[in-house]
Amino acid sequence: APVLLWFRRDLRLSDHAALRAAVAAGGPVIPVVLRDALVEGLGTAPQWRLGLGLEALDAALEEKGSRLILRSGRAVEMLPALVEETGARAVYWSRAYDPESVARDTEVKAALKARDVDAQSFAGHLMFEPWTVETKQGQFYKVYTPFWKAVRGRDVAAPEATPGRIPAPANWPESERLEDWALGAGMRRGAGVVRPYVQLGERAAQSRLGAFMASKVADYDYGRDRVAEDGTSCLSENLSLGEISPAQCWHAGMRAHEDGKPGAETFLKELVWREFAYHLLWHTPRLATDNWREDWDAFPWNEDERLAEVKAWKQGRTGVPFVDAGLREMYVTGRMHNRARMVVASYLTKHLMCHWKIGMHWFEDCLIDWDPASNAMGWQWSAGSGPDATPYFRVFNPITQRERFDPQRAYVTRWIAEGRSSPSAEALSYFEAIPESWSLSPDDAYPAPVVGVDEGRKRALAAYENRDF
Ligand code: FAD
Numbered sequence: 411a412p413v414l415l416w417f418r419r420d421l422r423l424s425d426h427a428a429l430r431a432a433v434a435a436g437g438p439v440i441p442v443v444l445r446d447a448l449v450e451g452l453g454t455a456p457q458w459r460l461g462l463g464l465e466a467l468d469a470a471l472e473e474k475g476s477r478l479i480l481r482s483g484r485a486v487e488m489l490p491a492l493v494e495e496t497g498a499r500a501v502y503w504s505r506a507y508d509p510e511s512v513a514r515d516t517e518v519k520a521a522l523k524a525r526d527v528d529a530q531s532f533a534g535h536l537m538f539e540p541w542t543v544e545t546k547q548g549q550f551y552k553v554y555t556p557f558w559k560a561v562r563g564r565d566v567a568a569p570e571a572t573p574g575r576i577p578a579p580a581n582w583p584e585s586e587r588l589e590d591w592a593l594g595a596g597m598r599r600g601a602g603v604v605r606p607y608v609q610l611g612e613r614a615a616q617s618r619l620g621a622f623m624a625s626k627v628a629d630y631d632y633g634r635d636r637v638a639e640d641g642t643s644c645l646s647e648n649l650s651l652g653e654i655s656p657a658q659c660w661h662a663g664m665r666a667h668e669d670g671k672p673g674a675e676t677f678l679k680e681l682v683w684r685e686f687a688y689h690l691l692w693h694t695p696r697l698a699t700d701n702w703r704e705d706w707d708a709f710p711w712n713e714d715e716r717l718a719e720v721k722a723w724k725q726g727r728t729g730v731p732f733v734d735a736g737l738r739e740m741y742v743t744g745r746m747h748n749r750a751r752m753v754v755a756s757y758l759t760k761h762l763m764c765h766w767k768i769g770m771h772w773f774e775d776c777l778i779d780w781d782p783a784s785n786a787m788g789w790q791w792s793a794g795s796g797p798d799a800t801p802y803f804r805v806f807n808p809i810t811q812r813e814r815f816d817p818q819r820a821y822v823t824r825w826i827a828e829g830r831s832s833p834s835a836e837a838l839s840y841f842e843a844i845p846e847s848w849s850l851s852p853d854d855a856y857p858a859p860v861v862g863v864d865e866g867r868k869r870a871l872a873a874y875e876n877r878d879f
Pocket of ligand 1: 634642643644645646647649650677680681682683684685687746747748749751752755773777779780781782784785786788789792
């Protein structure tokens, strides 16, 4: 009898425990993807990127004599229906750790078990599952460094190869067409502007990892903060959809570390930040919805999305070049350098005193590497409301940040067209990317700051001093 293999954010064929188990079961394997509420609820760019990822996965499956079966509907109904239709005896999938997925998967498992179907979930999206790391007191970790110390010496199983063949059923069940799902429908700028920045699928992810280890990891400690340089791995795009496993990245990092490459340990630590984000989200799901420190509910956040400052921030028109460059980079490429993410987040939550949720949702709509845990943690870290966060009174100065991390102004020049006689192609492509309704042109004057850098800082600190918590 066949095994149904339910793909979600694990769009790869190597180092895939659920796929391996399905093949080992000896019968046919039917790979399935469901368009459910979680897929429909994705932000514009992540949903578009998922569509591309599914296309690549389908092509990879085809090389193994297999294919994807697509269905729309709630997993708790569709999977039992597919079991019935195909005579499958088992349903396997890779575990997810965000609260919505956990709720869905728990319900699905119970529904399948009630029908005597072998429903099994497998690890793979994380190296250290949230419930396997605890303090001596049996608590979860709220601070990164002890979390890192607790996991750094652990064995991470060596990645496994792709199965040679994926046995197909004699008759394939019917499938919807990916084109009809129109996952990119909201992403007007997708094909024309963002697509060239995408590195799609498992093979591309592996070459990204290889190229990073060959030429960048040794300088990573220095290069990772140089916003204009390509000093980081850019693997977040692929990790987000599971086109590469964290264990594959970890083992490559370990080899580089053993070879004495200086930046390798820092890279391993960054991978563990991703694990830590999931650790926090799994143990405290409110990380993604509410101030993690509840006393922050009393802070006078601006929560009105319609404020002119919010609009200026989203459009990269705050009049602060480093902030605007980051936001434009994200709108055009679907990514933003980590240093710029910290600066634009600090600016929104401190200089503009806007609620971090506004920024989190904008990122969720624009990032092709959107990740429910890292995005939520990143925003609460920046705002000061999160666990192990940077204190609120540590306000990033976007001018000195630019001087330190973009000393030649290469980054701001790359992304800002206004006021320049010959703007770069990237700066101009921002104007191709934005909707007409924004009514912006590269010939506009560059705006004056929506709030003075000192003035905004003082205002934020005064609000923090006067807070009643
Ligand atoms: P590298 O420097 O090559 O690092 C390797 C990997 O380590 C990354 O791919 C990523 O998986 C992990 N990593 C690195 N830094 C972090 C970090 N600070 N937190 C968690 N994991 C990290 N990352 C996302 O993947 N998706 C998001 O939606 C996201 N939103 C963020 C929002 C804010 C406000 C901030 C401050 C950070 C956010 N990050 C997010 C974390 C970080 O900016 C990105 O992971 C990083 O820029 C990805 O680039 P890279 O793959 O080249 O990273």
